[in-house]
Structure formats: C-alpha cells, structure tokens
Amino acid sequence: MQANDARLLRGSAIPTAAVAIVAMIVGTVIAGTKGLIGAAFASVVVLAFFSLGQIAIGKITNGNPFMIMNMAMLTYLLQVGGVAILLFAFADATWFDTKVFALTILAATLVWIAAQVRVFSQLKIAYVEPDGKR
Structure with missing residues (x-):
C-alpha cells in the first residue's frame, strides 16, 4: 500500500468511525438496545465494505495506474450493490432496529465519501510520470 493510499484510508475511516460512535449513542437513545445493535452493525458494514474497497483499489492500481478509474467505478458499484443486498436481506430483521441501521x-457512507474527497483533494499526486517516460 502506498503512502497516499494509507492517508486516504485513514482520512476516511477516522471521521466515519466518529460518526459511527455518534450513531450508536443516538440509536441507543432512540430505540434502546436494538438501536445500538443496528447502528453498530451498520457501522461495521460501512467501515468494512469501504476499507476493503480502498485496499483493493490500491493494490490493483499499484501495478497499473491507468486502471484506477475503471477499478474505482467497479469497486464502488460492488460496494453499493453489497449494501443494497444487505438492506434487503435484513429488512424484516427483529433483532435490531432497521431504521437506525x-x-x-x-450517514456513514456520506461521511466516508465526503472525507475521501477532502483527503484526496489535499494529496499532492503527480499528474505526469516523475521519471519522464512517455
């Protein structure tokens, strides 16, 4: 994993984890233990899906930087599809509050994406090949 990938992952995961803690507190206040479980489960899902996606993009594009946009779009599509499948699979669950979930x-997805955009805009990534190859 390159230094930029690690900064991007860390810069997205930390704010998302903070939102997860707030969501668990709010979920507990609103729906009790089921709200806490729903918020915790949702937080783990978002952090796992998006972290694994970021790691995959970093590993795949490390060898072929020209594939970054294709792999980013494919990874994002798979992440959103996976979350949608989870939402449908647990729509009738009774062991946690589905609305809090x-x-x-x-909320965690929006914070992850906003943090990722912020960190990416602050990274100083070269637009040309540093060694001068064409």
Whole structure:
C-alpha cells in the first residue's frame, strides 16, 4: 500500500468511525438496545465494505495506474450493490432496529465519501510520470 493510499484510508475511516460512535449513542437513545445493535452493525458494514474497497483499489492500481478509474467505478458499484443486498436481506430483521441501521449506513457512507474527497483533494499526486517516460 502506498503512502497516499494509507492517508486516504485513514482520512476516511477516522471521521466515519466518529460518526459511527455518534450513531450508536443516538440509536441507543432512540430505540434502546436494538438501536445500538443496528447502528453498530451498520457501522461495521460501512467501515468494512469501504476499507476493503480502498485496499483493493490500491493494490490493483499499484501495478497499473491507468486502471484506477475503471477499478474505482467497479469497486464502488460492488460496494453499493453489497449494501443494497444487505438492506434487503435484513429488512424484516427483529433483532435490531432497521431504521437506525439504514440511517446509520446512509450517514456513514456520506461521511466516508465526503472525507475521501477532502483527503484526496489535499494529496499532492503527480499528474505526469516523475521519471519522464512517455
């Protein structure tokens, strides 16, 4: 994993984890233990899906930087599809609050994406080959 990939992962995961903690507190206040479980489960899902996706993009594009946009779009599509499948699979679950679960996924996903955009805009990534190859 390159230094930029690690900064991007860390810069996205930390704010998302902070939102997850807030969501678990709010979920507990609103829906009790089921709200806490729903928020915690949703937080783990978002952090796992997006972290694994970021690691995969970093590993795949490390050898072939021209594939970054294709792999980023494919990875994002798979992540959103996976979250949608989870939402449908657990729509009738009774062991956690499904509304807290869905709202936590939404909030954590939006924070992850916003943090990723912020960190990426601050990275100083060269637009040309540093060694001068063409």
